[in-house]
Amino acid sequence: xxxxxxxxxxxxxxxxxxxxxxxxxxxxxxxxxxxxxxxxxxxxxxxxxxxxxxxxxxxxxxxxxxxxxxxxxxxxxxxxxxxxxxxxxxxxxxxxxxxxxxxxxxxxxxxxxxxxxxxxxxxxxxxxxxxxxxxxxxxxxxxxxxxxxxxxxxxxxxxxxxxxxxxxxxxxxxxxxxxxxxxxxxxxxxxxxxxxxxxxxxxxxxxxxxxxxxxxxxxxxxxxxxxxxxxxxxxxxxxxxxxxxxxxxxxxxxxxxxxxxxxxxxxxxxxxxxxxxxxxxxxxxxxxxxxxxxxxxxxxxxxxxxxxxxxxxxxxxxxxxxxxxxxxxxxx
Amino acid sequence: xxxxxxxxxxxxxxxxxxxxxxxxxxxxxxxxxxxxxxxxxxxxxxxxxxxxxxxxxxxxxxxxxxxxxxxxxxxxxxxxxxxxxxxxxxxxxxxxxxxxxxxxxxxxxxxxxxxxxxxxxxxxxxxxxxxxxxxxxxxxxxxxxxxxxxxxxxxxxxxxxxxxxxxxxxxxxxxxxxxxxxxxxxxxxxxxxxxxxxxxxxxxxxxxxxxxxxxxxxxxxxxxxxxxxxxxxxxxxxxxxxxxxxxxxxxxxxxxxxxxxxxxxxxxxxxxxxxxxxxxxxxxxxxxxxxxxxxxxxxxxxxxxxxxxxxxxxxx
Numbered sequence: 001x002x003x004x005x006x007x008x009x010x011x012x013x014x015x016x017x018x019x020x021x022x023x024x025x026x027x028x029x030x031x032x033x034x035x036x037x038x039x040x041x042x043x044x045x046x047x048x049x050x051x052x053x054x055x056x057x058x059x060x061x062x063x064x065x066x067x068x069x070x071x072x073x074x075x076x077x078x079x080x081x082x083x084x085x086x087x088x089x090x091x092x093x094x095x096x097x098x099x100x101x102x103x104x105x106x107x108x109x110x111x112x113x114x115x116x117x118x119x120x121x122x123x124x125x126x127x128x129x130x131x132x133x134x135x136x137x138x139x140x141x142x143x144x145x146x147x148x149x150x151x152x153x154x155x156x157x158x159x160x161x162x163x164x165x166x167x168x169x170x171x172x173x174x175x176x177x178x179x180x181x182x183x184x185x186x187x188x189x190x191x192x193x194x195x196x197x198x199x200x201x202x203x204x205x206x207x208x209x210x211x212x213x214x215x216x217x218x219x220x221x222x223x224x225x226x227x228x229x230x231x232x233x234x235x236x237x238x239x240x241x242x243x244x245x246x247x248x249x250x251x252x253x254x255x256x257x258x259x260x261x262x263x264x265x266x267x268x269x270x271x272x273x274x275x276x277x278x279x280x281x282x283x284x285x286x287x288x289x290x291x292x293x294x295x296x297x298x299x300x301x302x303x304x305x306x307x308x309x310x311x312x313x314x315x316x317x318x319x320x321x322x323x324x325x326x327x328x329x330x331x332x
Numbered sequence: 333x334x335x336x337x338x339x340x341x342x343x344x345x346x347x348x349x350x351x352x353x354x355x356x357x358x359x360x361x362x363x364x365x366x367x368x369x370x371x372x373x374x375x376x377x378x379x380x381x382x383x384x385x386x387x388x389x390x391x392x393x394x395x396x397x398x399x400x401x402x403x404x405x406x407x408x409x410x411x412x413x414x415x416x417x418x419x420x421x422x423x424x425x426x427x428x429x430x431x432x433x434x435x436x437x438x439x440x441x442x443x444x445x446x447x448x449x450x451x452x453x454x455x456x457x458x459x460x461x462x463x464x465x466x467x468x469x470x471x472x473x474x475x476x477x478x479x480x481x482x483x484x485x486x487x488x489x490x491x492x493x494x495x496x497x498x499x500x501x502x503x504x505x506x507x508x509x510x511x512x513x514x515x516x517x518x519x520x521x522x523x524x525x526x527x528x529x530x531x532x533x534x535x536x537x538x539x540x541x542x543x544x545x546x547x548x549x550x551x552x553x554x555x556x557x558x559x560x561x562x563x564x565x566x567x568x569x570x571x572x573x574x575x576x577x578x579x580x581x582x583x584x585x586x587x588x589x590x591x592x593x594x595x596x597x598x599x600x601x602x603x604x605x606x607x608x609x610x611x612x613x614x615x616x617x618x619x620x621x622x623x624x625x626x627x628x629x630x631x632x633x634x635x636x637x638x639x640x641x642x643x644x645x646x647x648x
Contacts, residue, residue, distance in 0.1 A: 039541065046566070047540035054533060154370020154379065155647025156554075158582070173565055248532070249561055253554070254371055255527050300522055300537035307522050308496065 023325035024271050024287040031294050038302035051297045056182030057241045059289035062267040063193045064237025067230040069268050070280030072210040075234050076137040079260030080144035085115045085242045086252035087148045090157045099163035112239040119235015123228030149254045159250040171247040182244040194282040210277025360395040361616045364416035367427045369402040377602030377648030385606040389613055406433035413437045423447035423612050431456050451608045464625045465608040467600050472630040473503035476598050477510025486515025487546030490538045492555045494526040524555050531558030539566045547573045553580035579641050580648055588638045597633040604628045
């Protein structure tokens with residue numbers, strides 16, 4: 001086993017709270033206090049449910065991004081891919097025309113298959129083509145975005161069958177025991193992802209490659225296969241996100257998923273995964289995605305600043321949250 | 333009133349053009365049309381109407397050739413203009429990506445003696461254009477505000493803004509001017525970038541923040557769709573209406589169907605490209621003066637006149 005893995009293990013003594021892992025949670029708690037002080041309605045159940053549900057797309061995509069980034073890669077294409085997969089799924093559903101569970105299941109499978117293929121394409125170009133992932137995914141970002149614009153002829157792709165739309169709607173708006181379906185979805189994705197990342201040889205290989213590629217290579221880690229697989233996982237996560245995105249508005253447009261890649265990467269980094277790789281923190285990523293959504297929500301709920309300055313305050317809050325995290329980590 | 337007169341004048345020119353067209357059909361004319369590529373619904377509508385008008389006019393005038401070219405950026409559009417010039421166009425109809433970048437390139441086309449029609453976004457140098465066909469953003473805001481003033485009379489509303497641009501400011505400023513002095517109070521306004529997803533989020537937050545909202549000015553049909561979905565999810569019945577704008581087919585359909593939540597729409601027609609092409613063609617076949625500025629007004633689309641603005645085949 002490589003040094004990196006030992007390092008992670010020694011960094012987690014059982015008898016002491018790991019501030020690095022806890023700091024995103026503390027930052028989120030601080031934001032919740034801030035939000036409540038600015039507007040008591042922030043703490044209302046319906047508002048909190050809305051915000052956490054809304055963060056589902058970015059959270060699920062960012063779980064995939066955690067794998068890619070932990071292995072030292074980067075995927076800029078996820079936003080465009082989400083739009084392309086959503087558009088393709090709608091076309092498949094419209095093409096079949098029926099409004100039953102079977103149709104829906106085929107549409108969902110199609111979405112997952114397309115997204116896995118998109119991810120595989122990214123992974124193969126990065127590994128076989130030996131090109132920097134930044135450039136590869138910048139290229140596919142443009143390709144996927146153009147494809148959705150082409151499919152929609154620049155306009156909007158909408159689920160044309162009203163009954164199918166109503167049948168599918170609960171996948172975003174429904175709840176099981178009071179917990180919204182998208183929240184259950186990202187909890188499940190995160191749970192499975194943490195098992196894969198922390199408990200399987202594959203997960204250890206991902207971290208090893210991100211930590212030191214050459215050492216991993218000499219240790220017999222199948223670099224190409226593992227790297228390509230991280231992009232497939234990323235693709236599948238995009239597909240899963242699309243499954244809860246499409247029922248919300250029942251449509252995909254050329255602006256769907258715009259800048260989601262940056263939000264996903266931000267969520268991963270806020271969650272404590274270093275951008276250079278070598279570590280992955282799945283639950284931190286989930287909290288990071290929720291933090292991003294909470295910041296936006298607080299801005300609209302408060303009357304703090306004019307609508308022109310919201311972006312500046314959002315940026316400042318994210319930087320301050322990161323600074324707070326860093327200072328917590330130094331105290332160890 | 334002035335606007336109506338102008339529109340009638342434009343219509344008269346077109347009629348004259350179509351009437352005399354039959355007699356002058358042997359004349360060969362090539363018209364280049366340069367428009368932005370479809371990056372959102374409205375520009376997709378522009379392309380649809382350009383193609384539709386091309387087909388209609390080429391059938392009416394056998395000697396006429398209309399070349400439609402789309403470009404994904406300002407720089408690409410400048411290149412496209414050079415390509416069009418190479419094809420010996422007699423007239424250019426251009427919807428510039430932006431005023432700053434395209435003023436020079438369009439000026440170059442003009443120097444070759446080409447008849448130039450500019451659409452929607454004006455150039456920095458107005459002397460370049462022979463014809464200017466423009467939408468009316470202040471009017472768009474004013475008509476929307478007037479509708480709130482006349483029909484809501486008093487109440488609390490929220491406003492969704494688009495992308496921070498001059499277009500958005502002109503609309504919102506004139507909306508606020510139009511409702512000034514009435515009992516309508518704007519509780520809040522936020523940018524939602526003319527996007528369904530962002531509008532859905534912002535509306536969810538508005539609903540959490542305000543216990544009673546009487547109406548929403550979504551200012552755009554994409555945003556209106558996001559807003560309606562957020563209201564439906566919250567099961568709130570205090571909101572009486574949501575007014576969008578631009579004339580997207582799904583929303584115009586709701587007006588036709590008499591949807592209580594969507595009683596009207598305000599037009600900002602991508603079909604203005606069709607007006608521009610037709611006026612340009614009239615210059616060659618009509619024998620009547622066409623040079624000047626045509627302001628396409630932003631009329632209120634109501635259940636009575638909605639059919640006139642409904643294009644089920646358009647992507648927008």
